Amino acid sequence: MSTCGDRSQSGSPATSCSLTAETPRAWFDHMIPRCLETARAEKAKGRPIVGILCEFTPRELILAAGAVPVCLCGGSAQTIPAAEEDLPSNLCPLIKSTYGYLISKTNPFLEMADLVVAETTCDGKKKMAELMSERIPMTVLELPQKPDDPDALAHWVAELRKLRRELAARFGVPISDDDIRRSMALMNRERRARRKLAELMQWDRPPLTGLELLAFKSSISGQEADLAQYEAAWQFYRSQTATPTQSPPPVRVLMTGVPMAHGAERPLEIIEAAGGRVVALENCVGLKPILEDVDESASDPIEALARKYFALPCSVMTRNDRRLDLIRRLAREYRTECVIDLVWQACLTYDIESARIRRLAREELGIPYLKIETDYSPSDTARIAVRVQALFETVRR
Numbered sequence: 001m002s003t004c005g006d007r008s009q010s011g012s013p014a015t016s017c018s019l020t021a022e023t024p025r026a027w028f029d030h031m032i033p034r035c036l037e038t039a040r041a042e043k044a045k046g047r048p049i050v051g052i053l054c055e056f057t058p059r060e061l062i063l064a065a066g067a068v069p070v071c072l073c074g075g076s077a078q079t080i081p082a083a084e085e086d087l088p089s090n091l092c093p094l095i096k097s098t099y100g101y102l103i104s105k106t107n108p109f110l111e112m113a114d115l116v117v118a119e120t121t122c123d124g125k126k127k128m129a130e131l132m133s134e135r136i137p138m139t140v141l142e143l144p145q146k147p148d149d150p151d152a153l154a155h156w157v158a159e160l161r162k163l164r165r166e167l168a169a170r171f172g173v174p175i176s177d178d179d180i181r182r183s184m185a186l187m188n189r190e191r192r193a194r195r196k197l198a199e200l201m202q203w204d205r206p207p208l209t210g211l212e213l214l215a216f217k218s219s220i221s222g223q224e225a226d227l228a229q230y231e232a233a234w235q236f237y238r239s240q241t242a243t244p245t246q247s248p249p250p251v252r253v254l255m256t257g258v259p260m261a262h263g264a265e266r267p268l269e270i271i272e273a274a275g276g277r278v279v280a281l282e283n284c285v286g287l288k289p290i291l292e293d294v295d296e297s298a299s300d301p302i303e304a305l306a307r308k309y310f311a312l313p314c315s316v317m318t319r320n321d322r323r324l325d326l327i328r329r330l331a332r333e334y335r336t337e338c339v340i341d342l343v344w345q346a347c348l349t350y351d352i353e354s355a356r357i358r359r360l361a362r363e364e365l366g367i368p369y370l371k372i373e374t375d376y377s378p379s380d381t382a383r384i385a386v387r388v389q390a391l392f393e394t395v396r397r
């Protein structure tokens, strides 16, 4: 028996229902062992395993090369001490955790990876990848950072063409345009399925919590079995009679900022335990990468991929106006009552950009704003909870 919200470590988020082991939620509760089993089985069949570190990497190209794309982002505090032997302690925990897994050889996906694709995003991740490349085969995509500059897009297109050639040469497979189109169609289906599920949060009384919704994703993308489960989850939740009435009703939260890798969901747990409902999760583990599809009808599939991924509103871009546009849109569609901006400690790009998000929330959207700056240690949980409760009191007043 699995109970909605049972991932909570910091209290009891409002739960919407009880689920049996046969439900889609139970499927995703076993996501890591299942992905591991899949990766081992596919590797045994000869399929290469390719690790990715960021949402800018088009999984479509990896799938088109016959390889298995696996997310390697670390969400565990336990691997950080090992990482700090090489990395500065005042570095983003996501970077340290990812690197710590490598050093301590405790991420089985990383251990079986044939290649890691890294990108020039933030300085910390870029330089960590440099160290990583001393221990594991790696290719680096150079990400230009002016999102509205046609020359920058042209450079990104050229980088993706290089990645296509590199994957084909490394794994000894031709990658045809049709191969890429097939993987584009598969990833579009995955994005649509996850988007449909997320749209249930637009209900006045959403049928699941933000934490439950966050559980619906896999470390390995493009698995048909997952697509069936997303659809089953949507069928299941849309037929629910919404959450039992809570008094006072949960505050509708738009959460933005840094991604919460698997295992690092603590900030969201705190928010929901304090009486909030994260109805719109804007970050890279939420809506940001799944709102746009790739144009399957484009004559040049690489250019179509480049256009989709280059539009991702990450704080490493300058100016990153698209993030503000996205927040405006989500605030309207999900009728959010406040904005909570999560910044991992020492993440300079999201930290600095928070000034613009605060102004947008307070001055333009007219809703309260709170920035949470934290890391993977639970030591500040009570302090954050107090600040979140104060924010919700402001909203309710």
Ligand code: SF4
Residues within 6 Å of the ligand: 053, 054, 055, 056, 121, 122, 258, 259, 284, 312, 314, 315, 316
């Ligand atoms: S926040 Fe930016 S750097 Fe981090 S995973 Fe998302 S796109 Fe990549």
Ligand code: SF4
Residues within 6 Å of the ligand: 092, 093, 094, 095, 121, 122, 123, 124, 125, 258, 259, 344, 346, 347, 348, 349, 350
């Ligand atoms: S959270 Fe910030 S510092 Fe950490 S990897 Fe992402 S962009 Fe870089």
